[in-house]
Amino acid sequence: MAQDIFVIAEHLKGSLTEGTFEILGAARTLAGTTGGSVVGVVLGQGVEPLAGQMVAADRVLVANDAALADFTPEAYLAVLEPLIRQHQPRLTMLLNTSFGMDLAAALSERLSLPLVAYCKKLETENGAVVATSQIYGGKVNAECVLEGPGIVSVLTGSFPADAGRAGSAPAIETVPLPASLNGRKVQFKTLIEPEVGDVDITRSDIIVAVGRGIQSQDNIGTAEELAQALGGVVASSRPVTDAGWLPRSRQVGKSGMSVKPRLYLALGISGAPEHLEGMKDAGLIIAVNTDPNAPIFGVAHYGVVADLFDVTESLIEKL
Amino acid sequence: MHILVVIKQVPDLVEELEINSDGTALDPDCISPTLNEFDDHALEEALLLKEAVGAQVTVLGIDATGELDQALYTAMAKGADRAKKIVGDFDEETHLSSHARARLLAEAIKPIGYDFVFVGVQAVDDLDGQVAPMLATHLGVPHVGVVTAVHPINGVVSIQKEYWAGIMAEMDVTPPAVLGIQAARQSPRYAPVSKVRQISKEATIEEIEAGEVDERLVVPVRRMYLPESSGRAEFIEGEPGEVADAILNLLRERGIK
Ligand SMILES: Cc1cc2nc3c(=O)[nH]c(=O)nc-3n(C[C@H](O)[C@H](O)[C@H](O)COP(=O)(O)OP(=O)(O)OC[C@H]3O[C@@H](n4cnc5c(N)ncnc54)[C@H](O)[C@@H]3O)c2cc1C
Ligand SMILES: Nc1ncnc2c1ncn2[C@@H]1O[C@H](COP(=O)(O)O)[C@@H](O)[C@H]1O
Numbered sequence: 278m279a280q281d282i283f284v285i286a287e288h289l290k291g292s293l294t295e296g297t298f299e300i301l302g303a304a305r306t307l308a309g310t311t312g313g314s315v316v317g318v319v320l321g322q323g324v325e326p327l328a329g330q331m332v333a334a335d336r337v338l339v340a341n342d343a344a345l346a347d348f349t350p351e352a353y354l355a356v357l358e359p360l361i362r363q364h365q366p367r368l369t370m371l372l373n374t375s376f377g378m379d380l381a382a383a384l385s386e387r388l389s390l391p392l393v394a395y396c397k398k399l400e401t402e403n404g405a406v407v408a409t410s411q412i413y414g415g416k417v418n419a420e421c422v423l424e425g426p427g428i429v430s431v432l433t434g435s436f437p438a439d440a441g442r443a444g445s446a447p448a449i450e451t452v453p454l455p456a457s458l459n460g461r462k463v464q465f466k467t468l469i470e471p472e473v474g475d476v477d478i479t480r481s482d483i484i485v486a487v488g489r490g491i492q493s494q495d496n497i498g499t500a501e502e503l504a505q506a507l508g509g510v511v512a513s514s515r516p517v518t519d520a521g522w523l524p525r526s527r528q529v530g531k532s533g534m535s536v537k538p539r540l541y542l543a544l545g546i547s548g549a550p551e552h553l554e555g556m557k558d559a560g561l562i563i564a565v566n567t568d569p570n571a572p573i574f575g576v577a578h579y580g581v582v583a584d585l586f587d588v589t590e591s592l593i594e595k596l
Numbered sequence: 597m598h599i600l601v602v603i604k605q606v607p608d609l610v611e612e613l614e615i616n617s618d619g620t621a622l623d624p625d626c627i628s629p630t631l632n633e634f635d636d637h638a639l640e641e642a643l644l645l646k647e648a649v650g651a652q653v654t655v656l657g658i659d660a661t662g663e664l665d666q667a668l669y670t671a672m673a674k675g676a677d678r679a680k681k682i683v684g685d686f687d688e689e690t691h692l693s694s695h696a697r698a699r700l701l702a703e704a705i706k707p708i709g710y711d712f713v714f715v716g717v718q719a720v721d722d723l724d725g726q727v728a729p730m731l732a733t734h735l736g737v738p739h740v741g742v743v744t745a746v747h748p749i750n751g752v753v754s755i756q757k758e759y760w761a762g763i764m765a766e767m768d769v770t771p772p773a774v775l776g777i778q779a780a781r782q783s784p785r786y787a788p789v790s791k792v793r794q795i796s797k798e799a800t801i802e803e804i805e806a807g808e809v810d811e812r813l814v815v816p817v818r819r820m821y822l823p824e825s826s827g828r829a830e831f832i833e834g835e836p837g838e839v840a841d842a843i844l845n846l847l848r849e850r851g852i853k
Contacts, residue, residue: 289759349767350729351738375742375759378718378776382725386695386733391815394725407818413720414609417622420819421723427815430725462738462770466754471762483852507853519637520783525762532742532758532778540852542843547609561850563843564829570612570822579846580829581839591840596853 280313283366285357286331287376288319289348290468293327296372296433301333302440303399303431304370310401313367317447320356322346325449332444339451344458347465350379355455358387365426368406373430375532381430392428393421395550397435414549415572433531434554474526476510482539483509486529486556487517490545490566490585494522500544503589506596512536514546530555544585548573565589597651597748597771599642600708602701602715602727603671605629605661609720613822620817621691629661631670634716640780641746642714643675649748654708658682658700658806660692669796673787679799680704684806694722695730695813702734703807711771712753717741717778724815728776740769741776 282304287294304315317334319327322345328337340356353376361369361384369384371377373395385392398409406423411432423429478484485504491497497511504511511527518528529536531551541559546552548564548571556562557576564577565585574580581588607613607622608630614623645651655671657664659681668679682704686692692700705713713735715728732739744764745756752768758778759765769775832842847853 289763347765350740375757378726379729379739379741381729382694382727383729383733383739385725385813386698386730389813391813392725393815394722410723412723413607413613413622416609416613416822417615418821418823419723419817420821421815422818423815462773463740464768466766466768469756469764469766507847515779519779528762532760533762535761539850540847561846561852563846568610572823574829574831575823577829579843580831581843582831583836583839587836588839588843591836592843595837595840595844 279365279367280311281316281364281366282308282311282313283361283364283369284315284317284334285369285371285377285380286317286319286327287372287374288321288324288327293330294372295438296374298333298438298441299433299436300370300372300431300441301331302438303436305333305440307368307399307401307406311367311404316364316366318357318360320345320353328449329446331447333441334444334447336448336450339449340454341451342454342458344461348376349461349463349465350383351461351463352458353380354383354387355458357384359455360452361388367426368423369428371428371430373432377430381428385428390426390428391423392430393423394430396429396431399429411550414547415553415575416570432550432554434557472524472526474524476526478510478512478527478529479534479536481510483507484512484536484538484540485509485542485544486512486514486546487544488514488546489516491517494520496586497522499586499589503593506593507540509538509540514552543573543577544589546573547571548576597645597649597711598709599645599651599653600705600710600713601635601639601642601653601655601671601676602713602731603635603639603655603657603667604632604697604716604719605664605667606632606719606721615820615822620820622820629663631667632716632719634718634777636784637780638714638716638777639671639674639676640782640784641777643785644781645746645748646675652677654678654680656680656682656701656704658692658697660686665796665801668801669799670787670792672799673791673795674785678802680802680804682804682806691721692809693811693814694724694727696810698727698730698734699810700806701727701731704804705735713774714777715774717743717776723817724813726776728774732774735772735774737772737774738769739774739776740767742778743775744779745781746775
């Protein structure tokens with residue numbers, strides 16, 4: 278086993294994602310104690326310029342092929358599996374995103390390497406990697422020890438991206454590709470851009486966000502009334518848009534929008550990691566939830582353990 | 597088209613969670629099992645395909661709690677054609693890892709013919725990763741996760757996969773394949789209690805003996821703990837009116853209102 282740390286890069290529409298820099302920075306810190314190199318891995322077509330941007334890595338392995346131009350789990354795995362088997366890094370880091378979720382668990386099974394998913398903290402201790410994972414909707418943390426080689430899939434927003442942007446030009450190596458990447462069973466067709474909504478929640482300074490606690494579509498009007506009185510807009514967690522109570526464009530979180538308003542008033546939102554990803558950097562977060570153990574209180578500046586309808590009504594009355 | 601929908605029970609997060617005495621897992625006494633919400637979406641998407649193109653839908657789960665029947669009957673009451681459960685000598689105290697589940701499921705699925713296996717994209721307890729990609733690995737078929745729509749077209753399915761910031765990808769997937777379903781195209785339907793009761797009297801759940809539980813890749817949990825959820829929040833107390841006043845004061849102080 279080498280002591281190297283592999284960082285699997287993510288890119289979309291020609292740019293590395295913020296998360297890629299976050300895990301690069303985390304890898305750099307870990308490598309300081311484990312002693313190996315930080316090795317970036319970029320798959321795609323014409324991605325050498327992106328490899329060059331991974332300055333926190335010592336070297337970057339590049340796989341270039343038309344079949345890798347757009348992400349598909351099948352083609353990516355066909356390249357990554359033999360690459361990791363050959364190099365045997367100490368740790369392979371991915372992001373727990375729509376890309377990384379498809380890759381990490383499959384690589385773990387294919388390579389017989391343990392995986393710690395939903396990882397938000399990484400440390401080393403006497404040569405072991407200690408990974409803390411956030412499970413049960415953010416209600417429980419699990420500290421896991423990887424004595425030998427392993428894989429972690431990291432929640433975005435867990436590490437500062439700046440550390441991943443510091444360094445100098447890495448050495449770039451092109452890796453050989455498996456015999457055929459064509460004729461695969463999963464074919465990328467097209468990217469679908471988000472529908473333009475009636476309001477752009479990313480531009481609002483004041484957001485009243487509702488979660489499953491709002492209970493029904495009929496109650497959305499109350500939230501609208503409060504938002505109007507405050508001069509803001511209504512956004513929501515995923516179950517509310519999945520149910521069709523609000524358009525997709527209002528969803529905050531991992532697959533929805535990231536927002537950074539001056540005020541984020543979270544009503545009946547538990548604070549699952551996938552939701553927090555989209556709002557935890559808001560200037561002032563006030564959460565109302567009947568469950569005192571709701572993880573949203575872990576990121577809120579102010580919390581109210583109460584029925585959201587009582588608080589909403591009183592606020593509307595006083596505004 | 598035959599779709600296998602894999603379902604799983606997870607601890608209901610509405611209950612107060614407690615850690616066991618070794619501090620390495622949840623206390624089994626505080627767990628009340630509920631269906632993984634994403635599995636409900638996987639079933640719904642399969643039922644939509646049944647309605648659209650006459651797909652056969654089989655629902656399958658590992659009966660790790662001894663309490664899976666109700667979920668299987670409910671799935672049948674909603675429209676699944678068949679239900680199967682994997683039974684074995686599961687220790688209540690041991691949480692089956694995702695790797696172990698994937699292997700048990702794969703062994704049960706291999707002898708059953710299928711075009712697609714739909715699996716909930718993730719579950720709240722999958723510390724060692726999501727089951728769907730692992731299951732696909734065992735079955736030797738491709739997998740795509742975070743899927744929000746499945747449309748059959750000329751022998752393949754056109755799927756939508758969510759990325760981030762509202763961006764999605766469209767991909768074509770040739771069966772057989774495993775899909776990790778994030779959300780169905782519509783809210784999961786409800787089954788009337790009377791129908792579930794009737795089905796539970798009439799229908800049979802086929803039992804499949806579990807193979808060996810694979811513990812090779814269980815990640816060692818050194819410590820499981822509840823984060824101080826009050827970590828940051830300062831709590832505002834009082835009657836709703838007082839709370840509203842306090843909130844409005846905060847907004848005024850900060851020049852927000
Ligand atoms: C790949 C992936 C991507 C995802 N992307 C997103 C995303 O972009 N955005 C997102 O939000 N989620 C996303 N999710 C879903 C996420 O995992 C959670 O399921 C979701 O955030 C939960 O929403 P919620 O807090 O509204 O509901 P719940 O978790 O059900 O919480 C409801 C809360 O309301 C409280 N409540 C109930 N009644 C009241 C009342 N009367 N007054 C006050 N409080 C009350 C309850 O105590 C509870 O805490 C994603 C999941 C996956 C797997
Ligand atoms: N014991 C099980 N029985 C049936 N399905 C399961 C089981 N374990 C996992 N699954 C499926 O795999 C999905 C993802 O599980 P997990 O990897 O634990 O997040 C679940 O939502 C189920 O669809």
